[in-house]
Amino acid sequence: LPPQINNAVTHNAQQHRSEEFTQTHWTQVALAAMEDGSEVARQALERLCTRYWPAIYGYLRRQGRLPAEAEDLTQAFLAELLATKAFSRADRSKGRFRNFLLGSLRRFLADEQRRSGAEKRGRNKVVLALDFAEVERQYLEEAEPALGPDEVFDRRWAATVLEAAFTELETEFARDGKTARFAELRRFLSEPGTESDYAALAGRLGISPQSVPPVVCRFRERYRELVRRTVLVTVADVEEVDSEFQELFR
Amino acid sequence: MKDAPLCPRCGARLPTTALGGLCPRCVGRSLLGAEPAVQVPARGEKENVEVQGSDPESLSLGDGTKTSLAVDLVGEMVGQKIGRYKILEKVGEGGCGVVYVAEQTEPVRRRVALKVIKLILP
Numbered sequence: 001l002p003p004q005i006n007n008a009v010t011h012n013a014q015q016h017r018s019e020e021f022t023q024t025h026w027t028q029v030a031l032a033a034m035e036d037g038s039e040v041a042r043q044a045l046e047r048l049c050t051r052y053w054p055a056i057y058g059y060l061r062r063q064g065r066l067p068a069e070a071e072d073l074t075q076a077f078l079a080e081l082l083a084t085k086a087f088s089r090a091d092r093s094k095g096r097f098r099n100f101l102l103g104s105l106r107r108f109l110a111d112e113q114r115r116s117g118a119e120k121r122g123r124n125k126v127v128l129a130l131d132f133a134e135v136e137r138q139y140l141e142e143a144e145p146a147l148g149p150d151e152v153f154d155r156r157w158a159a160t161v162l163e164a165a166f167t168e169l170e171t172e173f174a175r176d177g178k179t180a181r182f183a184e185l186r187r188f189l190s191e192p193g194t195e196s197d198y199a200a201l202a203g204r205l206g207i208s209p210q211s212v213p214p215v216v217c218r219f220r221e222r223y224r225e226l227v228r229r230t231v232l233v234t235v236a237d238v239e240e241v242d243s244e245f246q247e248l249f250r
Numbered sequence: 251m252k253d254a255p256l257c258p259r260c261g262a263r264l265p266t267t268a269l270g271g272l273c274p275r276c277v278g279r280s281l282l283g284a285e286p287a288v289q290v291p292a293r294g295e296k297e298n299v300e301v302q303g304s305d306p307e308s309l310s311l312g313d314g315t316k317t318s319l320a321v322d323l324v325g326e327m328v329g330q331k332i333g334r335y336k337i338l339e340k341v342g343e344g345g346c347g348v349v350y351v352a353e354q355t356e357p358v359r360r361r362v363a364l365k366v367i368k369l370i371l372p
Contacts, residue, residue: 217346249278
């Protein structure tokens with residue numbers, strides 16, 4: 001195949017896979033992982049945990065645990081979770097992955113307190129390669145002192161959703177050779193522009209001032225769509241996306 | 251703990267690298283403020299026409315191509331004529347614009363979906 005066609009095929013295949021994954025709610029993934037022991041489903045769960053674990057770490061740190069203990073507990077919790085033991089206890093037919101994860105973490109910590117020293121010694125398992133140094137840095141940077149563990153958990157979760165969609169949008173622009181345009185447009189994700197912003201932007205992008213608002217608007221809409229898709233995976237059905245949106249970003 | 255720069259609007263701490271240094275709270279709130287996108291299913295003879303530019307003469311309906319023209323979005327749009335389109339009813343509103351069912355009068359008479367792009371962000 002000529003390179004451009006080959007690229008197009010790869011691109012479509014990736015897009016297809018990504019859509020396939022995002023259209024699958026986590027509850028279905030959990031069921032598949034439990035009931036047929038499906039490796040694909042297990043990997044999907046692992047991807048979810050790999051994405052959202054910084055919220056778990058932040059919760060543990062805000063409980064007053066030192067970095068080393070928070071790391072250890074994060075890994076132990078994820079090891080238990082990915083062994084799918086926790087899924088058998090949870091009501092998987094409904095609910096959000098965020099609530100499920102926090103609920104499971106609380107139960108895990110309560111069990112952990114009752115465990116004897118001998119049992120605890122066996123817990124130094126590493127199931128996922130996680131960048132604790134970076135997440136500790138991020139925790140110190142963003143976790144405001146007034147926030148409790150639950151709030152730290154939720155804030156980090158919301159930021160993770162926003163970052164995942166942001167990176168995806170950035171990748172889309174880069175794929176189309178529009179990295180510079182992305183850098184110009186990204187600031188409009190946090191604030192609507194003024195007329196003078198638009199006039200300046202038109203000059204930098206080399207387009208007419210009149211075509212700036214639709215460009216900015218589509219950019220924001222695309223981002224919104226990517227955020228929705230990111231959230232969609234973590235709820236039990238599509239009707240829950242809006243309420244999860246409200247809770248995360250209010 | 252080192253002092254992170256603060257968001258000038260909401261006072262939250264700004265990330266150094268993540269999210270391009272944007273304030274996560276403001277980005278999140280901005281998402282809530284935007285209205286949900288509307289999707290108009292393509293069916294029958296409807297075609298999507300975007301209306302946004304300045305020259306009514308440039309409005310040519312090819313094979314479902316998007317064209318543009320400027321309109322003043324003042325007051326009720328239903329009943330108004332834009333170029334060769336008469337606006338019949340509003341079917342939805344998204345973050346970027348409003349979608350109407352319209353009747354095209356020439357060269358053929360048919361119903362189209364007309365998307366009017368907002369020129370100013372909410």
